[in-house]
Amino acid sequence: MWLMFCCREVRPDGYGGGMDRVSKCFSCLSRILTRSVCTSILIPALVLSPLIQAEESTKVSRFTLQREKTPEPVVSSLAPRKHDVSNYTLQREKTPEFSQLQPRTVTLPEIEIAENSGAYHIKVVAVIAAPAQFVRKVLTDYKHIYRLNPSIIESEVLGRGDDDSAMVRTRVIGCAAYFCEELERVEKVQLLPSGNIVAEIVPEKSQFKSGITYWQIKGFGDRCEVTYNANLEPDIYIPPVVGKFLVKKSIREEMQISFANLEKISSVLAARDWQQDNQFVDRCDKVEMPMRVSCAEGASKNLSVMD
């Protein structure tokens, strides 16, 4: 049918058409073929991929919930599945050197994302299984900020202020379906006297029209509640409806990964600090009484030297 449609003006003997017509016939056929491939493969792939991914995330949740029911949870429910090399992670959990360093609780973060005139409001509330001081330490460890999320593909401390602030540059890659976009961001990050953290985007050095992020960290014992509030207005074109839906989905996934890593790194630091303290006490127990005072001081200072 396509042959008839395309080559209707070309006679079989070549007369009335010539090589030019034959060439038109072939190019018409190739155009139709390309369009049919696009229609039959690409469009369903684009439409179905979010659904397939959504199904995968549902499976992950179920998997997580099953784990939650086990008496000894060893992996955080916040743990990312997308970039997780499960085999290696599981192997590592079994080795004695890492066994004490695993997060101890499982709590899914609550994530709300809303969009209004190109500005995204994101709110995340999560209970992190690590003391507040370690969560703060991870969030203000700007040199290692890339550990929080694999999507931070570049990071750099541009300078530090006297008011516990720092100018931090990050380049983040965000993918929605098969389209990826890299966004440059420079923020002034400040640790407030309350222990909370505020980060304000410098628009002239960023691909954001505006943006402010607020981390509220409330400690209770060996855990803390972290509330993340952000208003971000990216300076890129996002197609309406489908584009915004995919962006929200991508933000949700990245927030889950970030919070899982925040919990993991904080709890690793806390466990390491605890081990160092114990080693210190062990050593101190073997020495004379006058030494004990300085040993105790040393143990309390471990937090600052654990880098």
Place this chain on the structure above:
Amino acid sequence: MFQRLQLSATLLAVMLSGCATNQVVSYQSDVAPILQEKCRQCHIPPDGAGYVSTGLSMESYDTLMRGTMFGEVIIPGDSKRSVLNKLTEGRAGESMRMPHGVAEPLTAEEIEVLKEWVDQGAIYN
């Protein structure tokens, strides 16, 4: 039409030649020697400074893929997001560029080999 055919043939030849030059990077013969020479002196248990501070051991392929106590350092097929590539390429700031200290820096070719290997799936070959 003949011109179009010629153009198509040329494009096909270019595409095929592009495929042919995309060499497979071998872990054992290309990647391991770089890690051995530039990274292993610190990332070796039990006393290597890099091992002590992060838990990353470069003793073997398995320990490398296991990563640090903070997470994996290699995401197979994705050098942009892999910590190994971020740090060797200096994408986390110059002060974080690997290798640290007195070790000789990686050459541009060595950085490219690590990138290609990760992008090709970071397999043990």
